[in-house]
Amino acid sequence: MATMVTGGTGFIGSRLVRKLVDQGKEVVIFDISSNLKFLKDIKEKIKFVQGDITNLNEIIEAIKVHNVEYIYNYAALLSGVCRVVPVRAINVNGVGMVNILEASRLLDVKKVVFTSSIAVFGGFTGDINDDSPKYPVSPYGALKLLGELYGLWYQRTYGLDFRGVRYPLLYGSGDPYAYHMLSRLIENPALGKPVEFQFPSNRIGHWLYVKDAVNATLLVFNAEENMVKKRVYNIEGVACSFQDVADIVRRIIPxxxxxxxxxxxxxxxxxxxxxxxxxxxxxxxxxxxxxxxIKDTIEEIRKNPELYSRGVYQKNRWI
Structure with a gap:
């Protein structure tokens, strides 16, 4: 019996795949991208299906062929892309999630984990918690909230064991285009390049290392069902400012x-x-x-610089 990770070649999904393989699990990646650069050392231990999450029949076929019991859904367009191609975003992030739920219902998949986001709460300032009002202000946030609501509906209506996790802002090596802000402060110095950062140095937020994001996701997945009261959980990181991060990076890289x-x-x-x-x-x-x-991120980047080198980040863009 296998575990399927959609979007398993990406920043977070590949970390989860690696962890599951380390635990001796049979893992199937279902992804439109066939780029396994973050998993090249363990690719012989993984089954890979190149497929499109917007195609229900492809998902059903993958579940049947590989006898899938559990699904983690990481397949999604990132926030900036959702703004540029909103119709495609609805198909991938919205319809794609419903396809996962429907295929799971039809084929009696035992458990589905959905990866949601801080974006469901919109552009808040101050403090929020699990029960704070959800007012997404971006297509990405709106579609993450849609995924949560559909998952909860499938759980109530069909008894599907649905669970969700809301990630805060993440950082770590392999962050796509250093999309998450904290990664930008770490990656260029690790590669010996400058970084010019146009965000307030004194902004404080909860940040989560990508490996801890995986740890929290597995904690939710592995919990006995009677212990899962909330179904969709905020994952709290560690509070720090951008200046704190810069100071840590400078201590490691003077x-x-x-x-x-x-x-x-x-x-x-x-x-x-x-x-x-x-x-x-x-x-x-x-x-x-x-x-x-940060130390672990820098070590990973320096160990495999060819995976992360992509120019210099200045003025909110790569040059």
């Missing part, structure tokens, strides 16, 4: 060339993402401090 443009003074801006239910119900806490996560 000649790191990091500039904030403009430098911002005054009271810090808070954007904190609390996950009380996951801590109380399942005992969640991150395994990595911010410094440990």
């Amino acid at each position: 000649d790191a060339d990091i500039k904030f443009v403009p430098e911002e003074k005054g009271p810090p801006r808070r954007r904190l993402f609390h996950g009380t239910y996951l801590k109380e119900e399942l005992g969640w806490k991150p395994s990595y401090t911010v410094e440990e996560g």
